[in-house]
Each structure stands twice: as C-alpha cells, then as structure tokens.
Amino acid sequence: PLVLGIETSCDETGVGIVRGRTLLANAIASSMDEHARYGGVVPEVAARAHLESMTPMIGAALAEAGVSLEDLDAIAVTSGPGLSGALMVGVGSAKALALALDKPLYAVNHLVGHVGVDVLGEEGHLEYPTIALLVSGGHTSLLLVRDLVSDVELLGETIDDAAGEAFDKVARILGLPYPGGPHIDRLAAQGDPKAIRFPRGLTLPKDMAAHRYDFSFSGLKTSVARWVEKKQDAGEEVPINDVAASFREAVADVLIGKAIAACTDLGVPRLLLGGGVVANARVRSLAEERTSAAGIALRIPPLDLCTDNGAMIAALGAQLVMHGHDPSGPDFGADSTLPVTDIQVH
Numbered sequence: 001p002l003v004l005g006i007e008t009s010c011d012e013t014g015v016g017i018v019r020g021r022t023l024l025a026n027a028i029a030s031s032m033d034e035h036a037r038y039g040g041v042v043p044e045v046a047a048r049a050h051l052e053s054m055t056p057m058i059g060a061a062l063a064e065a066g067v068s069l070e071d072l073d074a075i076a077v078t079s080g081p082g083l084s085g086a087l088m089v090g091v092g093s094a095k096a097l098a099l100a101l102d103k104p105l106y107a108v109n110h111l112v113g114h115v116g117v118d119v120l121g122e123e124g125h126l127e128y129p130t131i132a133l134l135v136s137g138g139h140t141s142l143l144l145v146r147d148l149v150s151d152v153e154l155l156g157e158t159i160d161d162a163a164g165e166a167f168d169k170v171a172r173i174l175g176l177p178y179p180g181g182p183h184i185d186r187l188a189a190q191g192d193p194k195a196i197r198f199p200r201g202l203t204l205p206k207d208m209a210a211h212r213y214d215f216s217f218s219g220l221k222t223s224v225a226r227w228v229e230k231k232q233d234a235g236e237e238v239p240i241n242d243v244a245a246s247f248r249e250a251v252a253d254v255l256i257g258k259a260i261a262a263c264t265d266l267g268v269p270r271l272l273l274g275g276g277v278v279a280n281a282r283v284r285s286l287a288e289e290r291t292s293a294a295g296i297a298l299r300i301p302p303l304d305l306c307t308d309n310g311a312m313i314a315a316l317g318a319q320l321v322m323h324g325h326d327p328s329g330p331d332f333g334a335d336s337t338l339p340v341t342d343i344q345v346h
C-alpha cells in the first residue's frame with residue numbers, strides 16, 4: 001500500500017511516503033534553530049513552526065515520491081506521545097487530508113514508529129522478538145517488541161532526564177551551545193574516557209524505579225556539575241575534553257549495558273537502536289562491541305531515519321494496513337502521554 005505518514009511530536013515536521021516496505025520520500029523541516037536561544041524545545045514555538053511547515057512538507061514529499069494525493073491508499077499520523085500542541089497540528093492536518101480525500105487514517109504511536117522504521121531496511125528487517133533502545137532528547141525507552149503491530153512491552157524508561165536531555169544539560173554546564181550532544185561527542189573524541197569515574201545507573205533506591213530496566217540521568221548530570229564547580233572553585237582549568245569523554249562513556253555504558261542485559265535476561269538475540277542520540281560515536285561503537293561479543297544481531301537505521309521523521313510513521317501505518325488492521329475512527333486526538341503498548345489509537 002502507498003501510505004503517507006505525518007510526524008509532529010517534537011520539533012521536526014516530518015512527512016514521509018512509503019510503498020509497503022519501500023521508502024519513497026522523507027521530507028523534514030526542523031524548528032531546532034528557533035529553540036536554540038532558549039536551550040530547549042519551546043512547545044508553542046514548535047507548534048507554530050509545524051503549522052508553517054506542514055503544507056510545504058506534504059508538497060515536498062509528494063514531489064520526491066512522484067505521486068499525487070489521489071494515489072494514496074492510506075494516511076498515518078503520530079497521535080502521541082509528545083508535545084500536545086505540536087501533536088495537534090499533525091493530527092488536525094491528517095484528519096483534514098483523510099476527510100477531504102476520503103482515505104483511511106491510522107493514528108499511531110511515535111515510539112513504535114521508531115521501531116517500525118526498521119522494516120524499510122534494504123537488507124530486510126529484524127525478526128521478532130527484538131529489543132529496541134530508543135534514545136533522544138525526549139525519550140529513553142527500552143522496549144520488548146514481540147510483534148510490531150500487536151505486541152510491544154515497555155521494559156524500562158527514564159525516571160528523570162532523557163539521554164539527549166542529559167547531553168544537552170551537561171553541554172550547557174560546559175558552556176557549549178544547544179543542542180549540545182554533537183559538541184560533547186566531538187570534544188570527547190580528544191579526551192580520556194577513564195579520566196573521571198562518573199556514576200553509572202540509578203542513584204535512587206532501586207524500588208523507586210517502576211520497571212526493571214529504568215534509567216536515570218539526573219544524578220550523573222549533577223555529578224558532572226559538582227566536579228566542574230570544584231575545579232573552578234579551586235581556580236583550576238576544567239579539562240573539558242576529559243569531562244566530555246568521561247560523561248559520554250558513562251551514558252553509553254548505562255544505555256548499552258541495560259540493553260544488552262535485557263537481551264541476555266530475556267533470551268532475545270536482536271537489538272535495534274533509534275532516536276537522535278544514536279548519532280553518538282561512543283553509543284554506536286559500544287553497541288557494536290558488546291552485541292558482537294554477546295552474539296546479538298544489531299540494527300542501527302540510517303541516522304535520518306533514527307531521528308524523528310514521517311517515513312517511520314508511514315512505515316508503521318503500512319504495516320497496520322498490510323496486517324488488515326481497521327483504520328482509526330474520527331474521534332482520536334493528540335495524546336501527549338500515550339503508552340507504548342497502544343500501538344494504534346482507535
């Protein structure tokens with residue numbers, strides 16, 4: 001089926017088009033630059049940018065795919081989780097399109113979309129079950145995917161900051177611009193990851209975590225802040241490259257450590273990565289080292305499909321169509337806290 005997918009959960013206005021498992025178009029506009037002066041995504045600014053970018057991105061995707069709106073078999077849209085105002089723009093646009101064109105509409109889960117993008121892989125996709133680690137500015141989630149369209153379980157998530165958020169906050173402590181993840185990654189390459197032993201894992205008592213594989217990054221961030229302050233108070237120069245390298249090592253160690261533990265504990269020999277933090281060089285290399293040592297198949301989609309995009313939503317929508325799922329009704333809305341178990345909203 002020819003499916004157009006719309007994604008507006010955060011700061012990317014994404015419109016993608018797929019035919020079954022084949023990617024035809026992936027048009028993306030980002031309002032990242034507009035948020036830079038605030039040091040984080042401002043919901044109202046993101047929603048307004050989506051309004052401005054939606055029509056141009058739909059046009060760009062159709063042109064890239066070489067198809068017209070009438071050719072579409074279905075439309076898919078992110079219903080949640082994400083920023084309410086931002087999600088509403090996508091949901092409203094998708095409903096208007098579906099109604100005007102009289103096409104079936106599938107309201108889907110953003111997080112499951114990050115997993116669904118895997119079906120667009122040129123060498124085929126991972127078999128099920130698979131473990132998925134999704135790490136971005138807004139989420140840090142570990143999922144057990146038994147079946148993409150019918151059975152996704154949350155194994156763990158962050159109880160405070162998302163991994164990308166931690167990168168951005170530590171970057172700020174080090175005086176680097178937003179978004180700080182890429183800057184830390186670059187400086188870390190010149191530093192010693194063993195220079196400072198920053199804490200791993202949950203700093204809160206274990207029972208405060210709701211899930212077995214929950215993450216926490218706020219303690220790590222505070223620990224970096226304290227270490228830097230101490231140096232400054234002592235009038236010493238902060239070895240910024242070593243701090244970046246040691247911090248990056250701690251985050252990568254925690255993320256990949258828990259993902260591998262889940263694979264091993266649950267006997268699942270497949271791991272999929274998604275989200276913007278996958279751009280991180282150490283997260284990638286550690287994932288490669290540890291999965292190959294443990295005999296786990298690793299899949300890292302191309303980076304433009306790891307960050308938020310419309311193609312992943314179209315891909316998940318196409319899977320729902322191909323598995324005979326009914327379209328969503330007319331009454332669904334934007335759900336900022338949609339649980340990952342709700343793959344489709346009816």
Ligand code: ATP
Binds near residue numbers: 137179279307
């Ligand atoms: P969402 O959470 O809704 O998926 P988002 O816009 O918050 O979306 P992404 O666009 O997927 O997240 O990723 C952006 C985040 O990834 C930022 O926090 C950024 O600092 C981080 N990031 C990007 N590149 C790197 C890198 N090389 N190393 C570490 N973090 C990075």
Ligand code: MG
Binds near residue numbers: 010012137276308
């Ligand atoms: Mg983004």
Ligand code: FE
Binds near residue numbers: 110136
């Ligand atoms: Fe995302």
